[in-house]
Amino acid sequence: MRQVTRVCLHLTLLILPFVTAFGVERFPPPEFDPGYKMPVTTMPAARALWQSYLDVAVLVAALSLASYLVLKKRSRDGVLALSVFSLFYFGFYQQGCVCSIGSVQDVALALFNSSYVVPLTTVAFFLLPLVFTLFFGRTFCSSVCPMGAMQDLVLLKPVKVQPWLEHALGVLPFVYLGAGILFAATGSAFIICEYDPFVALYRRTGSFGMLALGAAFLVVGIFIGRPYCRFLCPYGALLSLVSRYAKWNVTLSPTDCIHCQICDTACPYGAIADPMLKDAHPDPRKLALRRITLLALLPLLVVLGGWLGGRLSVPFSRMHATVGLAEQVAAEDAGKVKEPTDASKAFRQTGQPVEELYAEALRVRGRFVVGTVLFGAFVGLVFGVTLISISEPHERNVYDPDPADCVSCGRCYVYCPKEIVRVKRIQSRNVIPLTPVRNNPKS
Amino acid sequence: MSNPIPKPEPSRRQFFNGTMRGAFLFLLGAATTLLFRRSQPKRLVWQIDPYKCVCCTRCATECVMLPSAVKCVQVYPMCGYCKLCTGYFDPEPISLDTGAENQLCPTGAIKRRALEDPYYEYNIAEELCIGCAKCVKGCVLFGNGSFFLQVRHDRCVNCDECAIAIACPGQAFQRVPADKPYLFKNREHQA
Numbered sequence: 126m127r128q129v130t131r132v133c134l135h136l137t138l139l140i141l142p143f144v145t146a147f148g149v150e151r152f153p154p155p156e157f158d159p160g161y162k163m164p165v166t167t168m169p170a171a172r173a174l175w176q177s178y179l180d181v182a183v184l185v186a187a188l189s190l191a192s193y194l195v196l197k198k199r200s201r202d203g204v205l206a207l208s209v210f211s212l213f214y215f216g217f218y219q220q221g222c223v224c225s226i227g228s229v230q231d232v233a234l235a236l237f238n239s240s241y242v243v244p245l246t247t248v249a250f251f252l253l254p255l256v257f258t259l260f261f262g263r264t265f266c267s268s269v270c271p272m273g274a275m276q277d278l279v280l281l282k283p284v285k286v287q288p289w290l291e292h293a294l295g296v297l298p299f300v301y302l303g304a305g306i307l308f309a310a311t312g313s314a315f316i317i318c319e320y321d322p323f324v325a326l327y328r329r330t331g332s333f334g335m336l337a338l339g340a341a342f343l344v345v346g347i348f349i350g351r352p353y354c355r356f357l358c359p360y361g362a363l364l365s366l367v368s369r370y371a372k373w374n375v376t377l378s379p380t381d382c383i384h385c386q387i388c389d390t391a392c393p394y395g396a397i398a399d400p401m402l403k404d405a406h407p408d409p410r411k412l413a414l415r416r417i418t419l420l421a422l423l424p425l426l427v428v429l430g431g432w433l434g435g436r437l438s439v440p441f442s443r444m445h446a447t448v449g450l451a452e453q454v455a456a457e458d459a460g461k462v463k464e465p466t467d468a469s470k471a472f473r474q475t476g477q478p479v480e481e482l483y484a485e486a487l488r489v490r491g492r493f494v495v496g497t498v499l500f501g502a503f504v505g506l507v508f509g510v511t512l513i514s515i516s517e518p519h520e521r522n523v524y525d526p527d528p529a530d531c532v533s534c535g536r537c538y539v540y541c542p543k544e545i546v547r548v549k550r551i552q553s554r555n556v557i558p559l560t561p562v563r564n565n566p567k568s
Numbered sequence: 569m570s571n572p573i574p575k576p577e578p579s580r581r582q583f584f585n586g587t588m589r590g591a592f593l594f595l596l597g598a599a600t601t602l603l604f605r606r607s608q609p610k611r612l613v614w615q616i617d618p619y620k621c622v623c624c625t626r627c628a629t630e631c632v633m634l635p636s637a638v639k640c641v642q643v644y645p646m647c648g649y650c651k652l653c654t655g656y657f658d659p660e661p662i663s664l665d666t667g668a669e670n671q672l673c674p675t676g677a678i679k680r681r682a683l684e685d686p687y688y689e690y691n692i693a694e695e696l697c698i699g700c701a702k703c704v705k706g707c708v709l710f711g712n713g714s715f716f717l718q719v720r721h722d723r724c725v726n727c728d729e730c731a732i733a734i735a736c737p738g739q740a741f742q743r744v745p746a747d748k749p750y751l752f753k754n755r756e757h758q759a
Contacts, residue, residue: 150712150755152648155687163644164691169722171613171746220725227728232599235606243607247728252600259592315729328725330634370588446739467624468737474622 177246180219184253187211187269192261194268194535196373199548201535204267208274216271221324225250225270226360227317229302230309237310254360258367262374266354266361267533272323276342276351277534283393284348291395292515294356299507302359307500311492313445322353350393354532365529374528375535381543382523389524391540396530400522407518415516423509427502434501435494442493451486454479612743614730618716618753620740623705627717628698630735637723638699638732640677642692646714646755649687655707655715656680656690672702694720713753721749 157163187207194203215224223244228251235243254265266273286294305317318324322342325331345352354361368374377388382400389397442448446468453469456462458479465473472482526537538544578586616627616638627638652664656678661670668676677696681689692715699717707715733741744751 150646151710152650152712154645154647155649158684161683164689166641166643166752168750169720171611171721171724171749172726174611174746177611222725222727231728232603235603239606241606242612243603244611245607246611248603248607252596255596259589259596314734318728319731325632328632331632335632367592370585370592372589446734466737467622471622471738
């Protein structure tokens with residue numbers, strides 16, 4: 126029997142070269158009795174359209190509720206409850222996709238590549254939090270984003286990050302944003318999704334690397350508040366830019382500040398800006414000199430960044446499938462590589478001329494030259510602007526959340542003694558009418 | 569309140585913030601119009617073009633889901649109902665029976681049912697299939713090619729960028745409209 130099989134197979138192998146390609150009908154299907162009912166192959170449906178519209182509706186509702194809870198109700202408990210909901214809905218139920226952080230790449234690809242059609246849901250997930258942030262500050266980060274919610278919930282023993290380290294690491298989100306846009310716009314990869322730390326946890330399945338990355342972020346997140354949000358999140362970088370100019374932001378009671386510094390200690394994200402009094406300013410002449418030096422350094426950094434970025438165009442372009450394939454095919458043709466890869470074998474099977482592949486790869490590389498120079502210049506600009514913003518004295522005489530860094534978690538509301546008094550007053554306003562007391566010695 | 573605090577004049581900073589807010593709103597508006605032109609309400613999902621699949625086995629290993637959202641399907645009108653199915657049997661079977669050692673499928677996901685002699689019906693137990701494409705390779709090389717891989721949308725989470733699509737050497741992954749989410753083989757297709 127075994128012999129027969131082997132002979133059959135060898136015969137088939139002999140015939141095979143004469144049969145052109147796959148999908149050939151070698152054995153005509155039998156004529157069955159009318160009694161035989163042929164099974165039908167099932168086709169489970171994809172997620173329905175109304176479900177994605179529901180996601181957008183929930184997003185709008187959650188953003189509105191978060192803004193209300195943070196700015197009007199000023200309730201930490203409410204924010205906490207909403208973040209648990211968001212973690213379950215956008216995280217575990219929706220399995221982390223589509224998310225605003227990843228949508229940056231779809232938008233970049235759609236803006237730079239007219240053939241890419243971006244779904245409306247993704248556009249909504251990209252735009253809505255930005256619009257809300259422009260008016261209400263980063264309320265999206267507080268309790269709508271499932272990634273932020275997850276890290277907020279595991280934060281048990283916050284440790285203060287040194288300001289110099291915080292400033293240095295604060296550059297990373299912008300670099301990551303630039304790199305994410307570069308690779309997405311060239312159609313090479315969606316790196317922000319590939320290295321998403323928590324998506325594997327939401328799905329409770331994934332590669333070892335993804336799960337390990339998620340676990341590492343959670344463990345670090347026990348001690349350092351929201352490590353992903355503060356030092357990596359590219360969408361957070363966009364939101365922090367927008368939030369600086371928000372119409373309303375999280376504020377404590379600025380006129381009543383008694384400089385007790387409890388909010389500063391309570392904020393696990395280092396977002397409370399310390400007051401800087403006028404007499405603490407450095408010598409104006411030194412300040413002017415520093416300003417001029419840094420402003421002169423800015424274009425230098427941009428040019429240097431652009432030049433360094435340009436150097437990276439060749440290695441970066443290998444992330445693109447076409448360039449990688451073209452290099453492999455070229456190496457094979459030159460006899461440098463003996464073993465063909467699956468991709469090069471598949472390419473040769475299509476019979477497409479090699480010249481077409483090379484031309485396409487060169488076009489992609491050309492896009493990368495422009496992209497990497499812009500990326501490098503952007504990184505240089507970010508470094509320069511960060512240096513300027515660190516060295517500029519920010520005049521203020523109260524402790525208040527910095528609109529760019531504050532993720533509107535509402536922890537400081539619970540700790541600020543003046544805020545506690547204010548809330549108590551509102552609660553008992555119906556009983557004892559009291560007028561607010563202003564504690565401002567100057568006026 | 570009895571003693572309203574007089575509203576202060578907008579400071580330079582407030583004016584600057586307002587201007588910047590306006591600028592950002594304008595930018596967002598511009599982005600919205602551009603994006604709406606390039607978007608469509610139709611959702612797109614990932615699917616494999618079975619005529620481009622090279623049976624490299626990466627579908628079993630690269631998917632973010634474990635086991636993979638890609639599974640083998642059987643299109644019955646294309647099947648030859650062969651007794652000696654090259655998608656079912658190992659190329660060198662010890663004997664032509666349903667023993668696990670004779671089967672090509674590592675998880676025994678293909679179920680064989682005898683019809684009238686010499687025909688057999690082959691069904692795929694989808695919960696066992698891991699999408700390794702071993703049977704697909706056997707069927708495509710020596711048979712009619714009625715076994716092929718498809719993304720099963722009850723499992724696929726429709727990642728922004730499909731992890732298998734990046735790894736696919738045949739560039740067989742593509743986005744298709746969500747209301748027609750499958751690319752099945754058919755008898756009429758000329759390869």
